[in-house]
Amino acid sequence: MAKTTSWEIVMGLEVHVELATKTKIFCSCTTEFGGAPNTHCCPICTGMPGVLPSLNKAVVEYATKAGLALNCEITRYNKFDRKNYFYPDLPKAYQISQLYLPICRNGGIEIEAENGGKKVIGIHEIHMEEDAGKLVHDPWTDSTMVDYNRCGVPLIEIVSEPDFRSANEVIRYLEKLKAILQFIGVSDCKMQEGSLRADINLSVRPVGSEKFGTRTEMKNMNSFKAIARAINGESKRQIEVLEDGGEVKQETRRWDDNKDASFAMRSKEDAQDYKYFPEPDLIPIEISDETIEQTRNSLPELPEAKRQRYVSELGLSEYDASQLTTSKYLVALFEQNLEAGYPAKELANWIMGEVMRLLSDSGREPEDMTFDYSYLGLLIGMVQKNEITRNTAKKVFKAVFEEGCDPVRYVEEHNLKTVTDTGAVKAAIQEVVAANQKSVDEYKSGKEKALQYLIGQSMRALRGKADPQTVTAILKEILG
Amino acid sequence: MNLETMTALELGAAIKNGEISAVEAAKFSLGQIDKYDKKFSCFVTVQDDVLQRAEEVQKKISSGEYTSPLAGVPMGIKDNMCQKGIQTSCGSRMLSNFKPTYSATAVEEIMKAGAVPLGKLNMDEFAMGSTSETSFFGATKNPWNVACVPGGSSGGSAAAVAAGECFYALGSDTGGSIRQPASFCGVTGIKPTYGSVSRFGLVAYASSLDQIGPIAHNAADCTAVLAEIMKQDKKDNTSVATKGADLAAVLNADVKGTKIGIPTDFFGEGLDKEVAAAIEAAAKQLESMGATVEKFDMPIVKYAIPAYYIIASAEASSNLSRYDGIKYGYRADDFEDLLDLYTKSRSEGFGMEVKRRIMLGCFVLSSGYYDAYYRKALQAKALIKEAFDKAFEKYDLILGPVAPTTALKIGENLSDPLKMYLGDIYTVMMNLAGLPAASVPCGFDSKGMPVGMHLIGNYFDETKILGAAHAYQQVTDWHKRKPTELVNM
Numbered sequence: 001m002a003k004t005t006s007w008e009i010v011m012g013l014e015v016h017v018e019l020a021t022k023t024k025i026f027c028s029c030t031t032e033f034g035g036a037p038n039t040h041c042c043p044i045c046t047g048m049p050g051v052l053p054s055l056n057k058a059v060v061e062y063a064t065k066a067g068l069a070l071n072c073e074i075t076r077y078n079k080f081d082r083k084n085y086f087y088p089d090l091p092k093a094y095q096i097s098q099l100y101l102p103i104c105r106n107g108g109i110e111i112e113a114e115n116g117g118k119k120v121i122g123i124h125e126i127h128m129e130e131d132a133g134k135l136v137h138d139p140w141t142d143s144t145m146v147d148y149n150r151c152g153v154p155l156i157e158i159v160s161e162p163d164f165r166s167a168n169e170v171i172r173y174l175e176k177l178k179a180i181l182q183f184i185g186v187s188d189c190k191m192q193e194g195s196l197r198a199d200i201n202l203s204v205r206p207v208g209s210e211k212f213g214t215r216t217e218m219k220n221m222n223s224f225k226a227i228a229r230a231i232n233g234e235s236k237r238q239i240e241v242l243e244d245g246g247e248v249k250q251e252t253r254r255w256d257d258n259k260d261a262s263f264a265m266r267s268k269e270d271a272q273d274y275k276y277f278p279e280p281d282l283i284p285i286e287i288s289d290e291t292i293e294q295t296r297n298s299l300p301e302l303p304e305a306k307r308q309r310y311v312s313e314l315g316l317s318e319y320d321a322s323q324l325t326t327s328k329y330l331v332a333l334f335e336q337n338l339e340a341g342y343p344a345k346e347l348a349n350w351i352m353g354e355v356m357r358l359l360s361d362s363g364r365e366p367e368d369m370t371f372d373y374s375y376l377g378l379l380i381g382m383v384q385k386n387e388i389t390r391n392t393a394k395k396v397f398k399a400v401f402e403e404g405c406d407p408v409r410y411v412e413e414h415n416l417k418t419v420t421d422t423g424a425v426k427a428a429i430q431e432v433v434a435a436n437q438k439s440v441d442e443y444k445s446g447k448e449k450a451l452q453y454l455i456g457q458s459m460r461a462l463r464g465k466a467d468p469q470t471v472t473a474i475l476k477e478i479l480g
Numbered sequence: 481m482n483l484e485t486m487t488a489l490e491l492g493a494a495i496k497n498g499e500i501s502a503v504e505a506a507k508f509s510l511g512q513i514d515k516y517d518k519k520f521s522c523f524v525t526v527q528d529d530v531l532q533r534a535e536e537v538q539k540k541i542s543s544g545e546y547t548s549p550l551a552g553v554p555m556g557i558k559d560n561m562c563q564k565g566i567q568t569s570c571g572s573r574m575l576s577n578f579k580p581t582y583s584a585t586a587v588e589e590i591m592k593a594g595a596v597p598l599g600k601l602n603m604d605e606f607a608m609g610s611t612s613e614t615s616f617f618g619a620t621k622n623p624w625n626v627a628c629v630p631g632g633s634s635g636g637s638a639a640a641v642a643a644g645e646c647f648y649a650l651g652s653d654t655g656g657s658i659r660q661p662a663s664f665c666g667v668t669g670i671k672p673t674y675g676s677v678s679r680f681g682l683v684a685y686a687s688s689l690d691q692i693g694p695i696a697h698n699a700a701d702c703t704a705v706l707a708e709i710m711k712q713d714k715k716d717n718t719s720v721a722t723k724g725a726d727l728a729a730v731l732n733a734d735v736k737g738t739k740i741g742i743p744t745d746f747f748g749e750g751l752d753k754e755v756a757a758a759i760e761a762a763a764k765q766l767e768s769m770g771a772t773v774e775k776f777d778m779p780i781v782k783y784a785i786p787a788y789y790i791i792a793s794a795e796a797s798s799n800l801s802r803y804d805g806i807k808y809g810y811r812a813d814d815f816e817d818l819l820d821l822y823t824k825s826r827s828e829g830f831g832m833e834v835k836r837r838i839m840l841g842c843f844v845l846s847s848g849y850y851d852a853y854y855r856k857a858l859q860a861k862a863l864i865k866e867a868f869d870k871a872f873e874k875y876d877l878i879l880g881p882v883a884p885t886t887a888l889k890i891g892e893n894l895s896d897p898l899k900m901y902l903g904d905i906y907t908v909m910m911n912l913a914g915l916p917a918a919s920v921p922c923g924f925d926s927k928g929m930p931v932g933m934h935l936i937g938n939y940f941d942e943t944k945i946l947g948a949a950h951a952y953q954q955v956t957d958w959h960k961r962k963p964t965e966l967v968n969m
Contacts, residue, residue, distance in 0.1 A: 043582055047802050049575065050562045050584060050683040052716050084798050084845075086822055093801030146806070275845035277854060280687035280795055282717050 005243070007204045009235045010212055011170060012162035015177060016155050017187045018131065018195035019062045024152035025130050026053030026096065031154070033193050037136070037147035045130075045152035047092035052281050059154040060103070060285055062186040063128045064295045066156055067104030069184050069302055070123050070177075074292050075103050080128075080279040085272050088146050089133040097157075099276045102127035103287075109180070110304070111172040114165065121173050122161030131155050150194075156186075162201065162212065167231040171224050174198060175326050179303045182328040188367065191222050198227060203248070204238045213238070214248040218262055220255050230255040234262050306331060314344040320352050329366035330355070337377035346380055354394060358401045371404040379407045392416050392464055419466045422474070429474050432457045443479060451475070483508045485960075488553045488647040488701040495541060495552035502541065502552030506534035506596050509554035512645045513598065519965070520621045520630075522640035524559045525567050526599035534596045541594060549727070550704050551594030556646040558637050559600035560607055561692065562681040563587050570683050571603045571615035571633075574803045574810045574829035584681025585716065586650060586692045586709045593708040598646050602636030605831045606800060607657055607685040609633050610903050613894055614833045621890070622665060623963035624929055628887040631661030637695045638665040642963050648696035648705055652682055654689045655788055656882070656907025659919035662695050663882035663932025666921045668949065668959060669695035670702050673939050674914030675720040677706075678713030684799040686792035687718075689911040698959050699920065699949035703730040706942055726943045733947025736770030741875035743778035746906055752885045758923030758931040759881050762952070765922075766879070769951060773879070780860075780867040781909065787860035788908035789837075789901060790844050790853050796834075797841025803829060836897060865913040868936075877948055878936040881906055882919045886929035906934055916942045920949040921958035928964055 024031055027044035044051045060078070067074050081099040104126035113119035131153040136145045158177070164170050178189040178196060189196040198221060203213035218234055221227045233255070238248050253262040301309075303325040310321035324330050330351055337347050355376075359366065379397055382388045388396065388411055396416065399405045411417060419425055432454060433440055439457075442450035451472075458471050481500060483491065494500045510530060517523050527533075534554075540546045557563060560570045562580035569575045583591070591597075604614040612635025613619040620635045622628040623643040630639040634651030638661035641649055651658040653671035662669030670693050677692045684690060694705035706725035713719045742763060747756055767773045805811035805825025812824030830838070844853035871878060883903055893900040910917040916939070919932035937945040953959050 043580075046807070048580065048582075048808070049568070049570075049578065049802070050560075050580070050681040051582070052680050054715060054717055082798055084801060086801065086804060088804075088806050088818070091802060091807060093804055094798050273847045275798070275842060275847075275850075277794060277798070277845055277850070280718075281684075 006207045007235075007239050008207045008209070009165060009231070010162050010203050010205060010215075011164035011231070012201045013158075013160040013164065013170065013173065014199040014201070015158040015160075015174070016197040016199075017066075017158065017181060017189065019059060019154040019156060020185065020187050021056060021058045021062060021154055023056055023058075025056050025059050025128070025154035026152055029152065033195070035149050037145070038149065040149040041151060046148045053096060055282055055285070056154065059128055060287070061295065062154070063103045063126060063156050064287060064292065065184050065299060066158075066181060066186050067107065067126050068292070068296050069180050069299055070104070070107040070109055070126070070158070072104035072107030072123060072126060074287055075101055075105065076287050076289075077101065078103050078285040078287065080282045081276050082279050084275045087132070088144070089135050089151075091133070091148060091151060095129055095132065096279055096282070097129035098127035100278070109173065109176055111169060111176055114168060119163075119169070121163045121169070124159045124161050126156050126158050129155050129157060167228040170200070170231060171228055174224060174227070176303070179326050179328065182367075183303055183331075184299055190367070191224070194222075197222075200227070200231060200234075202231065202234050202238070204235055204242065213242075214250050216248065216250065216262075217252045218255050219252065219265070221257070226255065226257045229257065229260060230262065233260060237262065303331075310344075314338075316344060316348050320348045323352060323356070324348065327366040329369060333366075333369070333373045333376060336373045337380070340374065340377045342377045342380050347376070350376060350380065350397075354397050355401070358398065362402075369401070371400050372406075375400045375407050382407065382411065386420070386467065387411070387417055389418055389464060389467060392418070416465060419462055422470070425462065425466050425470060426474055426478075428461045429458045429471065429478060432461055433475070433478055440479060484644055486647070487697045488555070489549055489704055491647055492549045492551060492553050492704075495538075496549070502534040502538040502596060503531060505552060506530050506554050506598070509598055509646055512643070516623075516643045516645055516966070516969075519626060519969075520623055520639050520643050520645075521618055522601055522620055522636045522643065522645055523556065523599045524569055524571065524602050524615070524617050524636070527566060527597060530554070530596065530598055537594045537596055546594035548593035548704075548708060550648075550708065552596060553647045554596045554598050555590070556598050556601045556637060556640050556649040557587060558603055558634050558649065558651050560603060560652055560683045560685075561587050561650060562683070563597065563600070566600060568600065568683065569616070570607070571605045571617060572830065572834070573616040575683075576616060576810065578809055580681070582681060584692075585678035585711075585713045587681065589709045589711060590650065590705070601634070601640055601649055604633035604635070604657075605834050606683070606796070607633040607652060607654055607690075608796065608833050608837050610656065610660055610900055611888070611890075611893055612636060612639075612661070613890060614831050616831065619890055622887045622929075623965050624666060624887070625927070626965055627889055628929065629664065629890050629893075631664030631883070631887060633657040633661075634669075634695060635661045638662050638667055638669065641665070641667045641695050641697060643966060648694055648701050650692060650705070650709075651695045652690055652692050653907075653911065654685045654691075655792060655904050655911050658693045658695060659882050659907050659917060659932065659934065660904070662919040663921075664887035664930065666930030666932075666958065666961065666963065667695055668698050668702055668918065668920055668953075669693065670706065670918035670942065670946065671910065671916060672706060672710060672942050673722065673916045674911070675718050676710045676722045676916075676940065676942070678711070678716040678719045680713055680715040684795075686795040687799060688795060689788075689792060691911070698953050699918070699946045700727065700730060702918070703727045703943070703946045703950070706946075710942070722940050723943075725946065729943050730947045730950045734770065734951050735766055735948050738766075738771040738877060738948060739875045740766060740771050740773045740877045740879050741871055742773060742775045742879050743781065743871075744775050745778045745781040746880035750884045750902065750905070751881060752925070754925040755881050755883070755885060755931050758925075759879070759933050762922040762933045763879055765956065766948070766952060769955065771948075774875070776871065776874070778867055778871065780864050781905070783860040784864060784909045784912065785901060785905055787857040787864070788904065788912055789840065790857035791861065791912070793837040793841035794845050794854055794857075795841070797838045797845065800830075800834065800838055805829070833897070861912045864909050868909075868913045868915060872938040876937070876941075876944060880934045880936075882932040882934040883907070886925045886927070886931055910936055915939060916945055918945050918949055920952060922952075922956070923958055930958070
């Protein structure tokens with residue numbers, strides 16, 4: 001194939017999300033992350049002989065919520081099926097899942113497309129299932145140990161249509177998905193803890209081709225950045241294979257983010273026959289129209305609706321509104337202080353500016369913000385009342401963000417209040433003017449830069465605690 | 481007082497009245513086990529705390545805590561029901577070292593009624609078989625003739641009751657595993673409606689068909705046991721609320737006006753003439769007691785065996801996958817890697833019949849065959865249910881043979897699985913339909929082996945079935961006869 005061919009990437013996503021129910025899907029063990037190995041399990045989630053599953057109704061409720069928030073049709077008559085395969089982390093040697101009648105179908109969410117317009121990513125289905133345990137390899141003893149704590153943690157698998165054409169689209173979809181699921185409270189979606197995991201089905205085809213290429217499935221990406229790298233890496237690999245006249249093999253590949261490359265795990269030929277059949281230990285679940293309506297009414301305002309409201313009612317910019325609504329935690333920070341009476345635009349500026357910058361500098365996610373959200377409001381209030389300068393406020397916020405300090409106390413303890421005594425300000429400036437005769441002369445001969453220098457020196461002498469405008473006015477007055 | 485001829489309810493009453501203590505009763509049963517079990521091999525495990533338990537039960541009877549008519553009566557539990565701290569082997573090498581940390585709900589319920597469990601009863605490996613010969617612990621022998629099988633898979637349960645080693649037993653029935661051994665051993669057994677007894681703690685063979693039930697000397701005893709264990713259980717999602725079993729109603733029942741249907745298709749090729757004659761005679765007897773008996777056609781019978789073996793094997797292949805040598809149970813000594821560990825442990829841990837059904841089950845569920853086999857079998861299952869629904873519009877009870885023959889010789893069927901499977905022709909339909917059905921002693925063949933009649937009722941009609949059986953047992957004494965081998969000892 002000629003090297004001039006331009007290629008189109010086609011992708012579909014399978015996203016596994018751990019539901020935030022208190023107990024597991026088929027027993028009453030806790031779903032809490034972590035814990036010493038094999039302390040969050042019982043005979044049921046470890047599949048001992050003779051035990052039976054009892055369905056946790058909250059799982060159905062959470063899955064229904066997710067489906068409604070993702071614009072899906074809800075299946076009224078649900079069944080569970082068994083997916084059979086052998087692996088040490090799966091103690092029953094089958095996973096209770098849904099194949100034939102998944103709880104949600106035919107949904108979708110809107111994202112921004114590459115061309116700047118809107119694009120709907122279709123959701124083929126969402127099904128409920130149980131998570132497996134974890135294998136821990138011990139290199140010292142060269143043995144593998146099994147931790148069953150995660151066995152039976154409820155999952156939903158959200159299967160998209162093959163609607164993605166770029167890594168950016170995938171990331172935007174995942175961000176939106178994560179925001180929605182966090183907003184409705186069905187999952188904390190922490191990728192680091194594995195409560196949101198995405199597998200990517202990827203193929204490439206010449207631009208303009210109608211036919212899908214052969215796809216690979218990629219697993220083991222644990223951050224959005226890794227996902228973007230994996231997509232770029234895998235699409236390049238496939239294009240190279242095709243351009244060299246080869247064929248892409250249908251297989252499952254494991255992304256190794258350290259090596260920036262993917263490796264084949266198993267090919268289609270070794271693909272397992274899961275021998276699905278209806279789970280005989282669980283009776284079908286019927287979901288009534290009434291339940292669906294109740295669930296729909298119980299949903300909080302979703303990010304998209306919030307975004308629109310922030311623009312139309314609060315006058316935020318499109319950009320600020322859409323950034324704010326990517327996270328339940330940013331929204332909480334914003335809305336909590338909005339309710340306390342602080343102005344929307346000022347709050348948005350702070351969040352879009354300082355909060356985002358500190359998050360990005362520290363490599364943290366909004367859910368990792370540990371400070372009391374009301375502190376941002378208190379800080380803004382102090383600026384509004386001219387108790388501190390904007391610059392001081394930024395410094396104080398860093399301490400709030402990093403150490404959770406109470407800003408009011410911090411300002412007092414560090415003596416950061418704006419100097420409001422104009423006499424004291426004037427005295428300080430006069431000293432600066434006296435000590436910088438050269439700059440004074442330069443200013444008088446028309447060099448504006450010299451004024452900036454003098455302002456800076458004055459602010460420094462006042463340890464930043466004076467209002468810069470006041471300082472400028474007094475300085476100009478002294479200099480005549 | 482002759483304990484050897486006493487029923488469970490008679491013994492329960494004697495204990496309640498203080499004529500005998502629970503400890504004395506337990507000592508008697510342990511003596512019976514000592515005397516007979518070497519010959520019949522009914523028990524896989526005899527508990528070492530029987531007398532302690534009996535003492536504790538006696539105290540609670542005396543203090544009025546245990547009021548069940550069965551309190552203090554020694555009994556046995558099929559070895560596929562978990563009992564906390566007691567080896568639960570399922571007759572398999574695979575679980576020969578397995579002691580659960582929990583008890584089956586049915587076991588818990590019967591314990592709450594003051595049962596004194598003697599131990600765990602032998603069975604076909606994982607309840608797969610109709611002869612109790614496939615047990616890792618060796619074959620159980622029929623107390624009527626030790627050269628014969630006791631039937632299966634609850635062969636240990638039926639033989640132990642017949643031999644007087646226990647007063648009643650819990651069995652399980654997936655395709656006839658209570659009824660066929662009851663028939664072969666001349667005792668009474670009932671598989672209740674699917675969902676009426678919790679399956680929690682019953683090691684699964686085929687989850688959609690498995691059901692726990694009693695085997696005892698007569699219908700009244702069976703009713704008393706059912707009354708204790710037919711309870712809805714939130715630990716079993718498929719369990720349902722029922723009206724239970726009503727002992728007073730059973731004891732006062734008659735069959736006047738009871739409409740009994742006999743499917744002509746139950747009397748086709750393969751049915752032993754002497755068995756047919758015993759069933760016909762039982763029908764006449766019931767007629768003479770005031771029932772109306774009518775024959776009707778039920779051609780759906782021919783789908784029963786294939787549908788049953790497809791569904792049961794499919795579910796079994798999945799249910800038994802957990803025995804992989806990783807966490808508990810048998811693990812091969814030497815293995816190269818994970819696959820080798822699985823393969824060797826399962827090859828060595830399971831017997832021939834279990835492996836046959838696992839392979840059959842994997843085949844019918846495999847991609848490309850599911851529609852041809854499993855889906856078709858589910859359709860046949862639905863048709864069988866429909867046929868019974870229709871029959872029960874006309875009849876109160878359905879009568880027929882339990883098995884086409886009386887007990888076969890040991891080894892006779894083991895080499896010919898297809899022949900063995902065909903022996904389940906009359907029993908599997910009730911599991912597919914989920915209906916309650918009992919086996920009630922109704923005669924003997926010319927070799928002196930017992931014949932059981934099959935009484936099938938509509939959903940939750942356990943009381944009606946057992947009432948008719950009790951009425952029949954008031955005027956017949958087949959159930960009271962003592963096994964030949966005991967008489968000869």
